[in-house]
Amino acid sequence: MGQLQKSKIKRSALLSATLSLVNNGGIQGASMAKVAKVANVSPATIYLYFENKQDLVNQLYLDVKVSFATAAFEGYEQNITVKKSFERIWYNMSSFKLEHNEEASFLSQCDNTPMIDEKTRQEGLLHMTPLFDLWLRGINEGIIKDISHYLLYAYSIYPMAFLMNMQNRGLCELNDKVLKESFEAAWGSICAKQE
Amino acid sequence: MGQLQKSKIKRSALLSATLSLVNNGGIQGASMAKVAKVANVSPATIYLYFENKQDLVNQLYLDVKVSFATAAFEGYEQNITVKKSFERIWYNMSSFKLEHNEEASFLSQCDNTPMIDEKTRQEGLLHMTPLFDLWLRGINEGIIKDISHYLLYAYSIYPMAFLMNMQNRGLCELNDKVLKESFEAAWGSICAKQE
DNA sequence: AAAAAAAGAATGAACGTTCATTTATTCTAT
DNA sequence: ATAGAATAAATGAACGTTCATTCTTTTTTT
Numbered sequence: 001m002g003q004l005q006k007s008k009i010k011r012s013a014l015l016s017a018t019l020s021l022v023n024n025g026g027i028q029g030a031s032m033a034k035v036a037k038v039a040n041v042s043p044a045t046i047y048l049y050f051e052n053k054q055d056l057v058n059q060l061y062l063d064v065k066v067s068f069a070t071a072a073f074e075g076y077e078q079n080i081t082v083k084k085s086f087e088r089i090w091y092n093m094s095s096f097k098l099e100h101n102e103e104a105s106f107l108s109q110c111d112n113t114p115m116i117d118e119k120t121r122q123e124g125l126l127h128m129t130p131l132f133d134l135w136l137r138g139i140n141e142g143i144i145k146d147i148s149h150y151l152l153y154a155y156s157i158y159p160m161a162f163l164m165n166m167q168n169r170g171l172c173e174l175n176d177k178v179l180k181e182s183f184e185a186a187w188g189s190i191c192a193k194q195e
Numbered sequence: 196m197g198q199l200q201k202s203k204i205k206r207s208a209l210l211s212a213t214l215s216l217v218n219n220g221g222i223q224g225a226s227m228a229k230v231a232k233v234a235n236v237s238p239a240t241i242y243l244y245f246e247n248k249q250d251l252v253n254q255l256y257l258d259v260k261v262s263f264a265t266a267a268f269e270g271y272e273q274n275i276t277v278k279k280s281f282e283r284i285w286y287n288m289s290s291f292k293l294e295h296n297e298e299a300s301f302l303s304q305c306d307n308t309p310m311i312d313e314k315t316r317q318e319g320l321l322h323m324t325p326l327f328d329l330w331l332r333g334i335n336e337g338i339i340k341d342i343s344h345y346l347l348y349a350y351s352i353y354p355m356a357f358l359m360n361m362q363n364r365g366l367c368e369l370n371d372k373v374l375k376e377s378f379e380a381a382w383g384s385i386c387a388k389q390e
Numbered sequence: 391a392a393a394a395a396a397a398g399a400a401t402g403a404a405c406g407t408t409c410a411t412t413t414a415t416t417c418t419a420t
Numbered sequence: 421a422t423a424g425a426a427t428a429a430a431t432g433a434a435c436g437t438t439c440a441t442t443c444t445t446t447t448t449t450t
Binding site for chain 1: 219220221222223224300303304306307308309310313340342343345346348349350353354355356357358360361364366367373376377379380381383384385386388
C-alpha cells in the first residue's frame with residue numbers, strides 16, 4: 001500500500017474517532033488523548049495531520065458537510081417540477097441523516113455551538129447552493145413562498161435535526177409514515193398554497 | 196438585607212455568569228474559575244450553592260426553561276380558537292427569544308448537546324404541557340394535523356431556534372414582517388388545511 | 391462567643407501541545 | 421542489486437496550564 005493511501009487511512013481514522021467522541025460527550029469529551037487512543041495512534045501523531053484541535057474539528061466539519069451535500073444532491077435533476085426536485089433533495093437528506101446517524105448529529109451539534117469557526121461554517125454552507133438555487137426558481141415560478149432562504153431552511157430542513165435527535169434518544173421512531181408526514185409538514189410550510 | 200435574599204442574589208449571579216460564559220464559548224468555556232470571577236465570588240463559594248458543575252448547569256437549564264415556559268403561557272386563555280391560542284403562545288415564545296437572547300441560545304445549545312442529564316431534560320419538558328394539551332384539542336377539533344407532538348414541535352416551534360441563531364450571527368433580521376412570515380410557515384406546517 | 395458563609399490557596403488529574411528519539415521508508419551511489 | 425545516506429512518519433514522555441474540587445483560614449452574621 002502506498003504511503004499516501006496509508007496517510008489517508010490514518011487521517012480518516014482520526015476524523016472518525018473525533019466524530020464518535022464528540023457525539024458521545026460534546027467537544028470537551030473529545031480530548032486529543034482520547035482521540036489518539038481510539039484511532040490507535042500516539043497523541044503526537046495527530047499533529048502531523050492537523051494543526052491543532054480546532055483544525056481537527058473544522059476539517060471534520062467540512063468533511064461531513066461534503067458527504068451530506070453529496071448525498072443530498074444525488075440524482076438531482078433540474079428538468080422536473082420544483083416540488084419533485086425538492087422532494088428528492090428532502091428525502092435524500094433524511095436518508096443520509098437516518099443512515100449516517102453520527103454524522104448527522106455532529107452537524108446539528110455544530111449548528112448550535114461555537115465549536116466551528118465562522119469562516120469554516122460559511123465554507124460549509126457553499127455546498128448547499130443547489131438547494132438555494134432551486135428555491136429561487138420556485139419563488140420565481142410562484143410555487144414557493146417569497147420569503148428569505150433562512151425561513152425556508154428553518155421550516156423545511158432544520159426540523160429534521162430535531163426529529164433525528166428525538167429518535168436517537170429513543171423517544172420517536174422515524175418510520176415511513178412519519179417521514180411522509182414530516183415531508184408534508186415541510187412542504188406545507190414553504191409552498192405558496194395555490195395547489 | 197436578609198441572608199436569604201443575599202443568598203438568592205448570589206445564586207442568581209452564579210447562574211447568570213454561567214449563562215453568559217456558556218453562550219460565549221460552549222460548556223468548556225465556562226470553567227468554574229471563570230464563573231467565580233464573573234460572579235465576583237471565590238471558586239469555593241460555588242460549591243455552597245451547587246453540588247458540582249453538572250448540577251450548576253442542570254439548575255441553570257431548569258431555571259431558564261421555567262422562565263421560558265412562564266413567558267410562553269402568559270395571558271394564555273383556553274376559551275378562544277385553537278389557532279388564536281397557538282398564535283398567542285407562538286408570539287410569546289418568539290418575544291421571549293428576542294428579548295432574552297442569551298437564555299434562548301443557551302436552551303438551543305442544550306437541545307443539541309449532551310450537556311444536560313436526560314432526567315433534567317424530561318423535567319424541563321413538563322413545563323410545556325399546556326402546549327401539548329392545546330395541540331391535542333386542535334387535533335380533536337380537526338384543526339391541527341393528527342401527527343405526533345414531536346412533529347408538531349419540530350415544525351412549528353423548533354425553527355425559531357434556527358432563526359434566532361442566524362440573527363445572533365448577524366445574518367438575518369427578525370423584524371415584524373419576518374416574524375409574521377415565520378408564524379405563517381409554522382401554522383402552514385401543522386394546520387389541517389381545510390381553512 | 392458561636393455558627394454560618396466566604397475566601398484563597400492548594401490538590402491531583404487531565405488538558406492541548408511539543409520535544410527528542412526511534413522506526414520505517416525512499417533515494418543515491420556503487 | 422544492494423549498502424548506506426537522507427527523509428519522512430510515528431512515537432511515548434514531558435511540558436506548562438487549566439480543570440473541577442477540597443481544605444484551611446478569615447470574615448461576617450447572629
